Amino acid sequence: MTGVGTTRMAGESPHVTDTGTRVIPAPAVPWTPREFEAAARARLAPEHYDYFAGGAGDEVTVRANEAAFGRLSLVPRVLRGAGRPRTDVTLPGGRAAMPVLVAPTAFHRLADPEGERATARAAAAAGTVMIVSMASTVAVGEVAAAAPEATLWFQLYVQPDMAFTETLVRRAEAAGCRALVVTVDSPARGLRDRERRHGFWDLPEGMACENLRDGGRVRPIVMSPEISWEHIDLLREMTTLPIILKGVAHPADARLALGHGVSGLLVSNHGGRQLDTVPAAVDLLPEIVAAVGGAVPVLMDGGVRRGTDVLKAMALGAGAVAVGRPVIWGLAADGERGVTRVLDLLRSEVEQALTLCGCASVHDLDPGMVRRSCR
Ligand SMILES: Cc1cc2nc3c(=O)[nH]c(=O)nc-3n(C[C@H](O)[C@H](O)[C@H](O)COP(=O)(O)O)c2cc1C
Numbered sequence: 001m002t003g004v005g006t007t008r009m010a011g012e013s014p015h016v017t018d019t020g021t022r023v024i025p026a027p028a029v030p031w032t033p034r035e036f037e038a039a040a041r042a043r044l045a046p047e048h049y050d051y052f053a054g055g056a057g058d059e060v061t062v063r064a065n066e067a068a069f070g071r072l073s074l075v076p077r078v079l080r081g082a083g084r085p086r087t088d089v090t091l092p093g094g095r096a097a098m099p100v101l102v103a104p105t106a107f108h109r110l111a112d113p114e115g116e117r118a119t120a121r122a123a124a125a126a127g128t129v130m131i132v133s134m135a136s137t138v139a140v141g142e143v144a145a146a147a148p149e150a151t152l153w154f155q156l157y158v159q160p161d162m163a164f165t166e167t168l169v170r171r172a173e174a175a176g177c178r179a180l181v182v183t184v185d186s187p188a189r190g191l192r193d194r195e196r197r198h199g200f201w202d203l204p205e206g207m208a209c210e211n212l213r214d215g216g217r218v219r220p221i222v223m224s225p226e227i228s229w230e231h232i233d234l235l236r237e238m239t240t241l242p243i244i245l246k247g248v249a250h251p252a253d254a255r256l257a258l259g260h261g262v263s264g265l266l267v268s269n270h271g272g273r274q275l276d277t278v279p280a281a282v283d284l285l286p287e288i289v290a291a292v293g294g295a296v297p298v299l300m301d302g303g304v305r306r307g308t309d310v311l312k313a314m315a316l317g318a319g320a321v322a323v324g325r326p327v328i329w330g331l332a333a334d335g336e337r338g339v340t341r342v343l344d345l346l347r348s349e350v351e352q353a354l355t356l357c358g359c360a361s362v363h364d365l366d367p368g369m370v371r372r373s374c375r
């Protein structure tokens with residue numbers, strides 16, 4: 001017996017110790033997006049695990065992102081006869097079968113030899129969007145070729161050399177990317193103590209930021225404090241792709257963005273990896289949603305680990321959410337299959353939570369269904 005109402009997984013074999021204590025071993029297969037982290041950690045080199053898991057400074061914001069969801073409660077509606085809920089959403093770059101996107105994260109080949117190719121195939125299988133990081137270890141064109149069914153968006157750090165920025169934009173367009181996600185929270189790199197402790201400065205031999213190839217060399221990614229709204233205007237003139245600004249945290253910036261031709265905002269503190277002590281992303285969301293007033297969709301990422309987190313963010317006005325580390329943990333634990341499993345778990349959790357909230361779709365969620373508790 002594993003206890004009333006619990007199901008034993010294949011591979012679990014409870015036993016009784018000589019002191020009579022019943023011991024239930026860790027599941028052989030991760031059951032939840034969070035359990036994938038333990039499986040990934042066991043497989044990754046410590047410096048790579050710390051690169052993926054870590055954040056800036058004292059990691060106050062890393063912890064805050066998840067903790068903030070724990071302080072929000074969902075108040076379900078009943079007797080609505082809503083039926084089985086739909087989980088699809090409409091986004092600036094098209095539709096997605098679920099409201100959980102793959103956030104842009106760098107260096108997937110550190111987690112699995114197939115790297116971003118594996119992630120893209122899993123995103124395609126889930127019918128969701130993969131935002132390919134500019135710092136991907138497989139070039140965006142090759143990611144697209146490996147997963148022709150995938151809906152890809154391209155994440156860009158505007159480079160001060162605008163001619164090279166244009167090269168990157170053209171590569172994303174040629175790969176069929178449907179939107180540009182311009183990360184604006186990185187005028188400098190965050191203070192990464194875990195990386196410094198390990199001396200993690202470079203990718204291993206044979207791995208590189210493939211999008212940054214320029215002739216015979218790979219350019220470094222420049223994070224520049226010179227980047228301004230003028231660069232967003234230049235980008236707007238450069239391409240017809242929808243532009244989504246990632247990393248807007250202040251409502252004043254959200255209002256400014258509306259004057260620069262953006263198609264959406266992604267509220268994010270970069271998973272707590274840039275400026276430490278920025279508030280939790282879900283706590284920033286309501287003010288940004290209010291500032292934008294429905295003019296463009298507002299997405300969010302940071303700390304989303306459960307279907308209930310997705311519902312909380314969407315009830316507070318997010319058009320969709322994105323997940324960073326959970327995808328990395330799936331990839332490191334079991335390659336493409338692991339990412340597929342993580343996305344499938346999240347999709348089914350969203351569906352179940354919507355059912356339990358009496359919702360026929362995410363459109364039935366509203367701010368009145370979320371309460372802030374004092375926990
Ligand atoms: C290992 C790692 C690498 C990341 N690389 C990028 C990147 O290249 N570009 C970017 O805009 N954001 C990057 N991010 C931030 C994510 O896009 C996203 O904002 C964050 O991971 C969301 O938080 P979560 O990990 O709690 O889901 C990275 C995050 C992690 C964890």
Ligand SMILES: CCCCCCC(=O)C(=O)O
Pocket residue numbers: 106135221270273
């Ligand atoms: C200098 C390379 C930067 C890669 C960007 C990855 C990233 O954003 C992160 O959070 O790590």
